[in-house]
Amino acid sequence: MTLPFFVYGTLRPGAYNHDRLLLGRTVVEEEALLPGTLLHDGPGYPYAVPGDGTVTGTLVTPAPEAYAELLAVLDRMEGGAGYERTARAALRVRDGAPARAWVYLAAPGTPLGPLIETGDWFRRRPGPAPDAPRTP
Structure with missing residues (x-):
């Protein structure tokens, strides 16, 4: 199934893994929300889990010729x-339209950090942390 990706941490535009893995390999990137989800801080990147909240992120549609490779890498x-x-x-921010997307949620048993009440990893605290390198 070919779906766009909903990204909410280091894969968002301007962050380290976006620039390293997605930059120049997408056809559409648009602000989006993921309802029914809570966001927790992690060890240099966030974790989303099902819950009574909304996570802020970006809906990223890879270029067709890059899709299979990006899916495997991600x-x-x-x-x-x-x-x-x-x-x-x-949900697309620009018009509220729903869009089915792949999203990476915390696997069961993954240790979670503190809840990010804003639902936006970029707004969790001041500083350049969204651009911090991440170990794959």
Whole structure:
């Protein structure tokens, strides 16, 4: 199934892994929300989990010729960091339209850090942390 990706941490535009993995390999990037989800801080990157909240992120549509490779790279990277890929309904900010997307949620048993009440990892605290390097 070919779906866009809902990204909410280091894969968002301007952050370290976006620039390293996605920059120049997407056709559309638009602000989006993921309802029914809570955001927790992690060891240099956030974890989303099902819950009574909304996470802020970006809906990223890879270029067709890059899709299979990006899916494999993201599955490998995120799977090694305690995430599982699942399909969820995101909402486009510009018009509120729903969009089914792949999202990487924390796998069961993954230790979670503090709740990020804003639901936006970029707004969790001041400083340049969203651009910090991440170990795949």
